Amino acid sequence: MKFLVKGIKNACPTTFKTNALSKEEAKIKAYATGIIPTQIIAIPQKNILLKSLSSHKKELIISFKQIAFMSEASLPIDEILTYCIDGSKHPKIQMMYQDILKHLHSGLSLSQAFDKHSNLIGKMRIAIIETGQNTGNLPETFRALAQELEEDQKDISKFKKKMFYPFIVILSIFVAFGILNALVIPEFIALFEEFKLELPFSTKALIFIGDLLQKWGILIVVVLGIWGILIKKFMIKSNLAMQKAHRYLLNVPAIGKIFFYRDLQRCLFTLYLCQKTGMDFKSSLKNAHSSLNNLHLKNIFFQIISDIQKGENLSQALEKTNLFNSMAKGLILAGEKSGNLDNTFQMCSEYYKELYSDTLEHFTQWLEPILTFLVGSLVLWFSLGIMMPMWSLNGA
Secondary structure, three states, X not given: OEEEEEEEEOOEEXXXXXXXXXXXXXXXXXXXXXXXXXXXXXXXXOOHHHOOOOHHHHHHHHHHHHHHHHHHOOOOHHHHHHHHHHHOOOHHHXXXXXXXXXXXXXXXXXHHHHHOOHHHHOHHHHHHHHHHHHHOOHHHHHHHHHHHHHHHHHHHHHHHHHHHHHHHHHHHHHHHHHHHHHHHHHHHHHHHHHHOOOOOHHHHHHHHHHHHHHXXXXXXXXXXXXXXXXXXXXXXXXXXXXXXXXXHHHHOOOHHHHHHHHHHHHHHHHHHHHHHOOOOHHHHHHHHHHHOOOHHHHHHHHHHHHHHHOOOOHHHHHHOOOOOOHHHHHHHHHHHHHOXXXXXXXXXXXXXXXXXHHHHHHHHHHHHHHHHHHHHHHHHHHHHHHHHHHHHHHHO
């Protein structure tokens, strides 16, 4: 593994990185180069669990961990950013840190320099960096941000992994149906017409769908594509329509709960992260509101913020809504009375994460047998559609 060695050489402070099996080996290497080590820090390596994450997000997580470790060793921030530039393999992240370093040298603060890349970092994370900068607690800030990014990306990867099998099954059905209609059915149609057989309903349905797709398939795809684009543009322009769609999405059996629990978990984790890094409660609520993806939930949470601004405490504002269940409300009330809200938000976040994971697991457990039944039904339909006329032909 890699170690950052901070020490003294020729009466001057110096740092260097080295590969070693342990801190003792890193110390020996430092003495061998004429450096008297004063501090040796293990540099976090790439976690094998992050292999499925998007490349630039993975680099961002690693660089945030690196900043946390190096700032804890009291290294200058420009030197830390130089190490981040050298260690980054993704060009987008490398260019980002180069630009941040340039803005730091021009006189901007760290949060202002990061704000130039808000599309990549996110406004919420920049606000947390600003809080850590003002409180002088950058190591804890970047460690918390790395944790938040890692948890977020792992949840996304988990969802994609669960949906991979259903996607492959549905794709296989479309491919098989296309090949059947393009290559197999036309040959049998010619044979059936030659013998003037009375075709069963299953065969007629196969022929009808095959003809429909061959004659109008491209047009159907184009019309559906244009219709989808127009609907999407309308939804983007009409905030009211988008809110209604998001509200209906939450009411969809099984699927709605997955998105509901995921959004609440992220909202509560954002509150925990903001409070942990020393952000004021008003700004924490604002960031939590921004972390919600569902517009219907955003509206409910905005009402909570409005009630708090009118003078109510958090537990009183939550009682007016059905956003959180009674267990979460009770935990928040206890945390509010004990003055330990940050840990309470963490507990609630873990609770909703469990609900999200369980609901996703149950959904996929039901989805897999349903898809298997669907595939079996289609195979039976294809078989009967082709074989029943063949049996009639043999009988004739």
